[in-house]
Amino acid sequence: MSLFGADTHTLDDLFVHGLKTIYYAERQIVETLPKMIDMATNLELKAGFEQHLRETENQRRRLEQVFEMHGTTADETTCPAIDGILKAANGTASDIDDKQVLDAALAFGAQMVEHYEIAQYGTLIAWARELGRTDCARILGETLDEEKATDAKLSDLAEARVNRAAELQRA
Numbered sequence: 001m002s003l004f005g006a007d008t009h010t011l012d013d014l015f016v017h018g019l020k021t022i023y024y025a026e027r028q029i030v031e032t033l034p035k036m037i038d039m040a041t042n043l044e045l046k047a048g049f050e051q052h053l054r055e056t057e058n059q060r061r062r063l064e065q066v067f068e069m070h071g072t073t074a075d076e077t078t079c080p081a082i083d084g085i086l087k088a089a090n091g092t093a094s095d096i097d098d099k100q101v102l103d104a105a106l107a108f109g110a111q112m113v114e115h116y117e118i119a120q121y122g123t124l125i126a127w128a129r130e131l132g133r134t135d136c137a138r139i140l141g142e143t144l145d146e147e148k149a150t151d152a153k154l155s156d157l158a159e160a161r162v163n164r165a166a167e168l169q170r171a
Contacts, residue, residue, distance in 0.1 A: 011127060011130060011131060012131055014127065015070075015124065015127040015128065015131060015133075016070070016072050017077060018120065018123065018124050018127065019063060019066060019067060019070070019072070019124065020075055020076055020077035021076075021077050021078075021079040021081075021082075021120070022063065022079070022117070022120045022121070022124065023060065023063045023064075023067075023074060023075070023076050024076035024077055024078060024079045024082070025079045025081075025082035025116070025117070025120070026056055026059050026060045026063065027060065027076065028079075028082050028083065028086060029056050029082070029086075029113060030053065030056050030057060030060065032086055032090075033049055033052060033053040033056065034053065036049050036106050036109070036110065037049045037050055037053070039093060039102060039106060040102075040103055040106050041099040041100070041102070041103055042100075042103045042157075042161065042162055042165070044157055044161065045103055045106065045107060045157060045162060048150070048153055048154065048157065049106075049110070052110075052150050055146050055150070059143045059146065062139050062140075062142065062143055063143075065139060066136045066139050066140060069133075069135055069136055069139075070133065070136055081116060082113070082116060085109075085112045085113055085116055086109075086113070088109075088112070089105075089106075089108070089109025089110075089112060089113070090109070092105050092108070092109065093105045093106055093109060098166075100162075100165040100166045100168070101166045103162045103165065103166065104158065104162050104163050104165075104166035107154050107157065107158040107162050107163075108158070110150075110154055111151060111154050111155070111158075114147055114150055114151040114154065115151065117147045118144065118147050118148060118151065121140055121141075121143055121144040121147060122144060124140050125137045125140045125141055125144060128140060
C-alpha cells in the first residue's frame with residue numbers, strides 16, 4: 001500500500017502531491033464552514049468563521065497560483081486526514097444540544113483543522129525552499145501566517161468566552 005501514489009518518486013512529486021491534498025482540504029473546509037457558521041451561536045465565533053471562509057476561498061486561489069508557478073495543473077487528491085478531522089468534529093458537534101457547549105465543540109473542531117493546515121503548509125514551505133522555489137514558499141507563507149492567526153484567535157475566543165460559557169451550563 002502506497003501512502004502517496006505510484007507516481008511519487010522525487011521531492012518535487014511529493015511537493016505536488018502535498019499541494020493537491022491541501023487544495024482538496026481547502027475545498028472541504030469551504031464546504032464545511034457555512035454549516036459551522038449556521039450552528040454557531042456565539043457572535044464572535046460566527047464572525048470568525050465567516051472571516052475564515054473568505055480567507056479560505058482566497059487560500060484556494062493562492063494554491064492555484066502556486067500550481068501555475070510550478071508548472072502543474074491545479075488538481076485535488078483526496079486527503080483522508082482532513083476527511084477524518086471534519087468527520088470527528090461533525091460527529092462531536094452533532095451530538096450536542098446545549099448551544100454554549102456546541103460553540104465550544106465548534107471552536108475545538110476548527111482548531112483541529114487549523115493545526116492540520118499549519119502542519120501541511122509548514123511542510124510545503126520547507127519542500128518549496130528545498131526545491132529552490134522561494135516564490136512558491138512566499139505565497140504559501142502568506143497562507144501559513146493566516147492559519148496561525150486564525151488558530152490564535154480561536155484560542156483567545158475559546159479561553160476568554162466560549163469555554164467559560166460552556167462551563168457555566170454545568171452549574
